[in-house]
Amino acid sequence: MLNVENLHVAYGGIRALKGVSLRVDEGEIVTIIGANGAGKSTLLNAISGFLKPTSGYVAFRGKPLSRRPDLIVRDGICHVPEGRLVFANLSVESNLAMGAYLRNDKKAIAADLERVYSLFPRLAERAKQSAGTLSGGEQQMLAMGRALMTDGQLVLMDEPSLGLAPLLVRTVFEIIGEIHKLGKTILLVEQNAFKALAVADRAYVLEQGRIVKEGKASEIAADPAVRDSYLGAESKAGG
């Protein structure tokens, strides 16, 4: 479904991605794990058109992707960005409506809205509050909810569990599972590598702008080097 070939991205003189290639197949959950600053967000931003790669190639369903973010969204790629980026000046409700910006089917939109509210009751409570004054975690819920309102087929998620309370972290992973069940394909970037590997089908390990490892999620999770540097105490305790 998505093919990334030899992608290079630089910020001025700093090279953040140095020839990344990866592939996401229809219906998969693929996760990318890597340390702080490995280039995970850079990769997602380059896919969704916010960064211009210095070289390399991204194809979606066999066709090279346009370089304009809104057209990429139209093609069916939906990005839940790092740092949430909710519309602070709009109400929660309007934020969700913006999620459905490209859709016209009123009934389906209403149904999706219902679902978002039932997944995140807190958002329903705060429907009229302007998004900028929500707590950090509430904003994260909103960003997820907004992504659910689009009908993108490929969802790029950048650290969706960031700043969420433990209970909600679990919810988020349940939601990822649900979205997946709806037939969507997911490319997930997570610090919580343990959980990410648990839901994913396949995984890539990104280190300093390069893919250093790829494979089945379960295999990666079992890899001692990975366990050592990404899974921390959790896995050690569990292992």
Place this chain on the structure above:
Amino acid sequence: MDAYIEGILMLSGINLIAVLGLSLLTGFAGLFSFGHAGFMAIGAYSAAICTKLLGLPFFAGIAAAAAVAAGVSWLIGRATLKLKGDYFCIATLGFGEAIRLILDNFQGLGGARGWPGIPPHTTLLNILILDVIGVVLLANLVRSRHGRNMIAVREEELAAKVAGIDTFRYKMLALVISAAYAGVAGALLGHYMTFIQPKMFSMVKSTELTIIVIFGGLGSISGSVLGAVVLTFLPELLRAVDKWRLVVYGLAVIGIMIGRPRGLMGGFELTPKSIRAHFARRREERAIKAGQAAEDEAFSGGEDGKGGL
């Protein structure tokens, strides 16, 4: 020296002093003023009162100009510095116009008809001396804790506050100092022109100063110097194109904003040390590039760039 070139140099030098002050306010403390010509007016009239009416020496006039402009700016600051961004802009704009209106109505100092016969004390030499003093003091200020605190206010006010910086006080400090600079520039201008008129200190003048600051590069003192000289000379160079002069000037301003995103010297200071550092960095960059190429090669020589470890 040709009287014409000398005149333009003198004006550049005078503009430079006002620009330095504004550069502190806008470039370093991040406040945008549309009323700086008003402080120049205050300086020009205060200095003229000292030299022409009271018969004091020129340096006393300059000192008075700085002091009165600073004092007035302090009052203005008390009322308006709590305002944010564009709201503060409007307040300064209104202030600049208000000063002009008061001077227009004040017949004792000539009103709108202006005040002629101010002694011609301004010379290229005293301008140059004040320019040097102005640059040195400003450079010393911005590279001290006080200057850094102003920059912090510009960068992220809330973070500055919780880092223990009294943001109001530092905004005020920047405003007062920049007003004092403007006052000195006004004093010099008045004694250069030998005539002052409220019209000379219109919003257009304030705008010109701001354009110079940004043209030169925000937060760069050497940029301000360069900007003041270039933009004082530019309209004169364009005299050849007659009434198309300002058309070209307008386009040039847009061109610089688009073409040089950070102004002539944005964020870069022209000091011997920085020049050396610049070349060192260039060398280093080249070395890094070479290193990167080698690294890439080594990597792709591996196993198609992935799966190795």
Place this chain on the structure above:
Amino acid sequence: GGEKQADVIKVGWFGALTGDQAVWGNNEFNTVKMLFEEINAAGGVTVGGKAYTLEAVGYDNKGDAQEAVNVVRRLTSQDKVVAILGPNASGNAIPIAPILESAKVPDIATVATNPKVTVLDGKVKPYNFRVCFIDPYQGAVAAGYAFDVLGARKAAVLYDVSDDYSQGLREFFIQNFEKKGGTIVADESFKSGDVDFRPQLSKIKAQNPDIIFMPYFFKEVALSANQARELGITQVLMGGDGWPSDQLISMGGAAVEGCYFVNHLDYEDPDVADYKARYLKKYGIETELNGYLVHDAVVLLVDALKRAGEPSGEAIAKALESADVKGITGRIKISPQTHNPEGKDAAIIKIVGGKYIFQQKYAAE
């Protein structure tokens, strides 16, 4: 034969070609260029027995005093002109005096009416001259005519507080009107660039004056006259030499019917009509008042050149001090004490049927 460079006399001009006074500046410069062409076509000017052609070197100063200084420095030190014509604004004419003095180049201002243009602290400035009458005189003429001829006893004044010309006329009008025994019932102002005068006019209306004095330029005159009529003000309006322009009639229309202003010249004078027609023919637009005055500045300069004996600034300045010529705005006899044209009559013009009708020559006591 005009083949040699040395046979050219360079004359400077400066004024506003851009900015809000550009209308007047362009009109002046156009007139200077036209007259120089005509003079050169007729064989040029003979100075000290040698024929010279005239070349106009003109610069824009946006109407800005600081640029005026730059430009005069450039004209004197780089272009080496022997004399300068213009500017129109007093605020631009005053600061150039020291430069003229050090370069020894005379300047003939056109409509700079502030007394301080030529005389400061009781001393005449050696290189500043002008062809127009000055504010105190014009103010006195307006007040005298309003009080004596029109019989007004209560006058209201509306003026532009940020404009030097307007403030000057206002001051001397009020001074003379009150001296004659009239009362000023309202003294209101606006600021350059304002376009709405209704608040001030409503206030004036409530005072019910006999006459309203409006010492500012025709654009604002037309706007304020229209607004006055809209508010039901029917009184006679009066103004100064900022009024005359074809634009006033087209913009002001019926609102300025029956109003009076003080002018430098009588439009029915054949010389005036001739220049007006030549200008219209050459440029396709009507001349403004400044054209007439710069015309006379050229006349004055050519006369001085002829008498100077050599084309140098000093000699020209000397000759100007004793000039006595007939221009289209009347006789111009320069006073050595003030460098002003002495005893220049003012013309009172009334607007009747959309035309400027000459009433009488009027001199203030």
Place this chain on the structure above:
Amino acid sequence: MAQFLQQMVNGLSIGSVYALMAVGYSLVYSIMNFSNFAHGGVIMFGAYFGFFAMTLLKLPFVASFALAFVGTSVLAVVIERVAYKPLRERSAPFLYFIISAMGASIFLENIIIATIGPTFRTYPDVFGRSSISLGSVSIGRLDLIMFVISAVCLTGLVLFIDKTKMGRAIQASAYNMKAAALMGVNTDRVVMIVFALGGLLAGIAGVFFGMKYTVYPQIGNITTKSFVAAVFGGLGSLPGAVLGSVLLGIIETLVAGYLSSQFRDLIAFVILIGVLVFRPTGIMGKTTEDKA
């Protein structure tokens, strides 16, 4: 009393001129977050477009009017493309936009002076100069028409922003272009539409302005007042811009009529600052505490 009523009418009339300009200005501000100083220049062009359409092309008023605002819409979009888009693309700080806008404004004013000259031009009389009298109060015919047309335009605009999908996209982009693009909004188009709308309002303002006050290259300067009014009312808020304009008009009029016309702007300014000290974000501006 009669004078007071008349002064209120005068104030409303000036206020509605300010409003027409302030709204276009505030609209662009709300999305771009910078003061578009070129707005005055676009208004000036609108006045010229309308004038030449009526005099040179001899078009009827309505057609000239339409031509003027279509012309200014295009002009505003072109300015955006040339002077702001490159800055937008590298997310330059707002100061650069302001300076670029100043450059554009200098350019616009002077291109007129350099090409067609600085002369004042008077619109042909369309509505008649006579005024309507209500008792001792008189109201200009043009003022009344202008008031109605402004009200219609402004209501239309507010409805457009609040009720349509595009309106919501505009508001969303106003906050964060990147996030809006993530929702599939073509932000380039949004910006274009905003500038076109701003230009359209400028065209309307320009034609009325020209009819009321004649046409000349500096008429754009009066937008400084509408800039003040927009800030006073609360930047980025359209109803705020209208309210701020009307209040500014009335304050100015009352000061000139009852206190001192010499110090009108000074006193009006002090009142404005007074209001801002108590409401630092203007009358209708949102007072949000900085969310840490």
Place this chain on the structure above:
Amino acid sequence: MSDILRVRGLTKRFGGLAAVNEVDFDVREGGISGLIGPNGAGKTTIFNLITGVYKVSSGTVSFGGQDITDLEPHRVAGLGVTRTFQNIRLFKNLSVFENVLTACHASASYGLADSLLRLPRFRREEKAIKDKADGLLEILGLADRKDAIANGLPYGLQRRLEITRALALDPRLLLLDEPAAGMNPDETEQLMRLIGEIRDRFKLSVLVIEHHMDLVMGLCEHIVVLNFGQKLADGAPDAIRGDKRVVEAYLGGGDQ
């Protein structure tokens, strides 16, 4: 050990919503305390109230026995309370070193004249604070990124830089708002160690908001739990872990 921070009846209302409602708690001198609770419980708001960023609706905050309720933020900081932000707020366009150096300003006392004229006092103190900034960067492991622009740092390092900047003020109480957000478990572990070291080295007290339970449970000696703006529980980690209400509202069963 005495209490360095004392919060009594603290309340903050936004319109009709009581984001913080009658909360009482103490922070022990020299200890590391935790503030936890579901999203939107009011944790960040409490930080904002303590540091003077928000004005309280009612209630008091006292620090070291002194009432600091509604003091201006810079005064609170001057007394020795500093914080980091949940949404990182660095001086984005400045280098790492400049970020820290700026915050060192309180360690110098030279005046305006000293700096304008570069008097000896300026040189002396300036050198001292530069050394101090260097030292801090060294301790926090940022020395090799000294000249990097803050904005381009990876997330984790930005958080670390924020902590360094806060330490530059020689605080007696450090408030950390989700310092481990965006870090992987390994990095979180490092951070945890770092916070402990900082406490010992700089002899300060710490109040930390976190959702990473390993960190909170492993580090804090005392934990305050908020829910819907009210205090739900207060006590030692083990007690909190076992508290049924906390498990229900926040932790969820079984996990972690």
